[in-house]
Amino acid sequence: MKFKILVCCLSFGTALSLAASAQDHDHDGHHSTEPAHEDHSAHTDHADHDHGEMEHVSSASTGTHPGSDAHVRLTKTEDISAALAQGGEPIVADVMGVVCDFCALAMNKIFSKREEVAAVYVDLDTKALNLVLTPGATMSDETIAELAVQAGYRIAAVRRGDEALGQAS
Amino acid sequence: MKASLAGLALLSMLVNSFASARPVSYTGGWTFIEESDRQASSALVHYTPAPSWSIGLRTEVNRESDFAVYSVHPTWLAKRWFGRDYQGNFYLHGGIGVASGINDNVLNDQTAVYGGVMADWETRSLFAGYRSRYLDAGHFGDQFMHAARMGFAPYEGDSGDLHTWLMLEIDHRPEHQDPVTATPLIRLFKGPLLLEMGYNLTVNQPLLNFTYRF
Numbered sequence A: 001m002k003f004k005i006l007v008c009c010l011s012f013g014t015a016l017s018l019a020a021s022a023q024d025h026d027h028d029g030h031h032s033t034e035p036a037h038e039d040h041s042a043h044t045d046h047a048d049h050d051h052g053e054m055e056h057v058s059s060a061s062t063g064t065h066p067g068s069d070a071h072v073r074l075t076k077t078e079d080i081s082a083a084l085a086q087g088g089e090p091i092v093a094d095v096m097g098v099v100c101d102f103c104a105l106a107m108n109k110i111f112s113k114r115e116e117v118a119a120v121y122v123d124l125d126t127k128a129l130n131l132v133l134t135p136g137a138t139m140s141d142e143t144i145a146e147l148a149v150q151a152g153y154r155i156a157a158v159r160r161g162d163e164a165l166g167q168a169s
Numbered sequence B: 001m002k003a004s005l006a007g008l009a010l011l012s013m014l015v016n017s018f019a020s021a022r023p024v025s026y027t028g029g030w031t032f033i034e035e036s037d038r039q040a041s042s043a044l045v046h047y048t049p050a051p052s053w054s055i056g057l058r059t060e061v062n063r064e065s066d067f068a069v070y071s072v073h074p075t076w077l078a079k080r081w082f083g084r085d086y087q088g089n090f091y092l093h094g095g096i097g098v099a100s101g102i103n104d105n106v107l108n109d110q111t112a113v114y115g116g117v118m119a120d121w122e123t124r125s126l127f128a129g130y131r132s133r134y135l136d137a138g139h140f141g142d143q144f145m146h147a148a149r150m151g152f153a154p155y156e157g158d159s160g161d162l163h164t165w166l167m168l169e170i171d172h173r174p175e176h177q178d179p180v181t182a183t184p185l186i187r188l189f190k191g192p193l194l195l196e197m198g199y200n201l202t203v204n205q206p207l208l209n210f211t212y213r214f
Helices: A002-022 A066-070 A078-085 A101-112 A141-151 A161-165 B002-013
Strands: A030-032 A054-056 A090-096 A117-123 A128-133 A154-160 B030-036 B040-050 B053-062 B067-082 B087-101 B110-122 B126-136 B142-152 B163-172 B180-190 B193-200 B205-213
Touching: A078 A117, A078 A128, A090 A141, A090 A161, A101 A117, A101 A128, A101 A141, A101 B180, A128 A141, A141 A154, A154 A161, B040 B067, B067 B110, B163 B193
Parallel strands: A054 A154
Antiparallel strands: A090 A128, A090 A154, A117 A128, B030 B040, B030 B205, B040 B053, B053 B067, B067 B087, B087 B110, B110 B126, B126 B142, B142 B163, B163 B180, B180 B193, B193 B205
């Protein structure tokens, strides 16, 4: 009897979760295969365009979102600074749901495996993924978004170059 | 029979516990989880082939009833909610395997199945979670448990820092002499390591959980 009750409960839970999945995933964003920021000048490798998930989070919807209003800058750790000195492109990506060290670990593991990435650091304080690419390498916004999904998370916005360094005019 | 097989299949699709603090890892990641509470001790090694599920091998020693369960243990991340400052997860967990007597228990081996749900919501300083599990181990018996946990972090550590959480877990096991018990615990978290140490105040039993992600 208990077994049947359990199966019923689990079936109900599964149905609920599937129903929830059919709805929009988040409170303040929506899915798109298009990035929030595109730097097409950096896209020389179109094979990288693998259409990962990325959140569009507007300043109107979030107010204090680091990708819109706060303009989180690149966090300069020792590795990040060394990679910058080598001439790699800096990238800052705002990450949704990154609240613990396991989250940071997952992002670090996934991104550090990529040849294009010279340095990676997830800053829990700013909720941002900080990347510096190897000199001459490129990584599209879609690739960054897809890699974040592989880690279990979602990108809200991507900034590059001077904007990532907080030096954009 | 078909209904039973369908039930088993459903259960085998289902997942596991607070200590896992993300029982599904990143794609390609491995995780080792040890748990020990007032009833049982267990070890689980799981692999995450995709961000929505993991599969592992689990051994559980039921100290009170002198039997062990050796199982294949899938976990499905059915839903993850993302926010700027929070994350919520809903998991289904389960397993199918063999139950064997240990110590002086001479009963024959039996097929064992279990399944349940787990949900959590957390920010960098607050945590709330719930989990349940039903185990059917044939003539070794069946067990149901569910537990809720709340916690807070007295400070917010950054990546690589030592993260500290203070938590309280209330569990309910209807078949037990003490069906409801309370366990305050401390969770220490640094990089790939997670350690939980607590003490069940109701039945005077320690709680020790350990997770390593690689």
